[in-house]
Amino acid sequence: MTSQEPLRTLPTSKCLYIKQQLIQGMRAKRFTDRLPSENQLAATFGVSRMTARKALVELETEGLVERIRGRGTYVKKSDPAMGYFVVQPSRRHAETLDVAYSTRVLELRSLEKPPPMVAKRMAYSGMTILARRLHCFDGKPVRYEIRHLRGDLCGSILFEDLETVSIHELLVDRLDLPLTRVWQRITAETLDARTAAVLEVPVGRPAFHILRTTYTHDTPVTCVEYFIRGELAFEDSFAPGRTGPPPGLGFGH
Amino acid sequence: MTSQEPLRTLPTSKCLYIKQQLIQGMRAKRFTDRLPSENQLAATFGVSRMTARKALVELETEGLVERIRGRGTYVKKSDPAMGYFVVQPSRRHAETLDVAYSTRVLELRSLEKPPPMVAKRMAYSGMTILARRLHCFDGKPVRYEIRHLRGDLCGSILFEDLETVSIHELLVDRLDLPLTRVWQRITAETLDARTAAVLEVPVGRPAFHILRTTYTHDTPVTCVEYFIRGELAFEDSFAPGRTGPPPGLGFGH
DNA sequence: CAGTGGTCTAGACCACGTC
DNA sequence: ACGTGGTCTAGACCACTGC
Structure with missing residues (x-):
């Protein structure tokens, strides 16, 4: 019952695959504070640094992660259960x-x-x-x-x-x-x-x-x-x- | 009075500079529908395609532009005057x-x-x-x-x-x-x-x-x-x- | 100082739309 | 066939943080 999330769609791209692995890792509490660095990811997944980087950057723009120059990438404590209402013209x-x-x-x-x-x-x-x-x-x-x-x-x-x-x-x-x-x-x-x-x-x-x-x-x-x-x-x-x-x-x- | 927006902060990065130029261009109605392609931007600004691309991608995630594979990049008619309210826990x-x-x-x-x-x-x-x-x-x-x-x-x-x-x-x-x-x-x-x-x-x-x-x-x-x-x-x-x-x-x- | 993220390059191949 | 965006590579230099 532990984090068998439906990320089973086979990875259409390397970047996506890395993202999914990182998300699963965060759900499974394998990453509770710090995520692997760009270079580490590039090495362990056998991709170029730019690809590993893209995965991390996307996680950041999605609000799941915070990146601090010179320090590393950290999981962001989500305050979910939150919502927003849009007011249209x-x-x-x-x-x-x-x-x-x-x-x-x-x-x-x-x-x-x-x-x-x-x-x-x-x-x-x-x-x-x-x-x-x-x-x-x-x-x-x-x-x-x-x-x-x-x-x-x-x-x-x-x-x-x-x-x-x-x-x-x-x-x-x-x-x-x-x-x-x-x-x-x-x-x-x-x-x-x-x-x-x-x-x-x-x-x-x-x-x-x-x-x-x-x-x-x-x-x-x-x-x-x-x-x-x-x-x-x-x-x-x-x-x-x-x-x-x-x-x-x-x-x- | 025409679109002399304060984008005067000297371009700290090439990518940012391109973005600013594109935003000014849209404000000034120089681009009303389609934006230059990645290759065109790379050529006219003398940067690599990846840099030009980054500018366009950021404009897309900011909601100012829509990118369609195989067709091009188009300015998105903003429906602004809109807002949203966040409901926190x-x-x-x-x-x-x-x-x-x-x-x-x-x-x-x-x-x-x-x-x-x-x-x-x-x-x-x-x-x-x-x-x-x-x-x-x-x-x-x-x-x-x-x-x-x-x-x-x-x-x-x-x-x-x-x-x-x-x-x-x-x-x-x-x-x-x-x-x-x-x-x-x-x-x-x-x-x-x-x-x-x-x-x-x-x-x-x-x-x-x-x-x-x-x-x-x-x-x-x-x-x-x-x-x-x-x-x-x-x-x-x-x-x-x-x-x-x-x-x-x-x-x- | 070594390690991190931020930026950039000059290539490459692919999937998709248009003509 | 051609141009578009989508992905990826293997390098590079920089700015910043930590020790």
Whole structure:
């Protein structure tokens, strides 16, 4: 019963074979701290150093191992049982769900000064643009968006039709403001009267509340706040071990 | 204003330099669909094919590019403005927050048959083990866990002290049941009387509700249900472009 | 100092798509 | 047949860590 894992698919490549051996070794606790070095692997498996190296590097990018220059390769204590939830742009959610997507612009105007909390999060208190939108699936509101943008960088957005174009594309493609960093937080909340009315649900219903600040080169460009109906589940399925990018995923029911 | 991105740090390595040039090229729309091939890059930059290749491969693992054998390397339309939230095991949350962590076992016993919904999710209706635990930060309940495990695979768990050891470690290390796949769903809900009482909050308070099924080799091993107080924010900060693994992250307030 | 990982080279053969 | 990416080799030099 000990670690007879189904790595039985015959090794299609030497690199893969080495990886599998190392993974089995870690599972079987043959390697508990340090893994063989590149040269050792190359010798014992009879391959070139570059091949042995590739196996180790891939294990590192998969999060199973940590490599420290001058010291060696060490097994990383996995904190698995962990998971992540992907938040997709509304338009993609709709595609995944195969429902009709539409956006309504509730408000679009410039502000002399942003609200204090926004000013703090953007570290900026000059002119800003406020955009409030409602994202609907099959005509029913599911996501309420309240967005502030730096007026000095995004002024032209005032003249765009935000019901048909993506704000993100405007920023990246037209305004040359690539996203370089994102900060965000999600909480579960109950909706107050005003917000519930916008989403057309009874007061007190649960919702996800997301705050997000997006940066271009450490300059905050836009702050957005979402209220998403709580029944709309974020659903994910993935293989742990931090293998590669988070899979793009669905909104389930 | 055109794509004078701060990639001005002088190229510490040839590979990095090539990557930067390619990224600039994509930003500046010089490459809108196809990127130069490995051989072309090697020739124009005067490096070996392996070096040019490394640059392209890294761009692929960073999610910026797609490589198709026999065809070429293509820029991937990013669907950014996307994000993901990491759900950590309770113990790590507490460490991140630097608060005292404790677990109380509310119930631990075997069931003749699992509840119908669990039976369906596990595709199994034999004997199961039910474990209910309450995870506390600084003595205050924050996460309520209801877990079902396959009795035939995890029987020995009945004799473990689940207030001190991690169920995940038991499965992986002692029972040789590695996690190979996870399915999960999160919703925002309001707490009913029973659940609110367990978490010691008023009825109707918002909470995250997570359902998770964990597999070993396509065999469902355990189903877990969490209720997490809604004020406990999941907070993340990351660079988009799907660079590498999701960063482990905090619980913020 | 010896050993580690990080980078790079100039070849090679293969599997796959396109024409 | 040709070009693409995927794999691999047998060297090389470097930067860093440990003793």
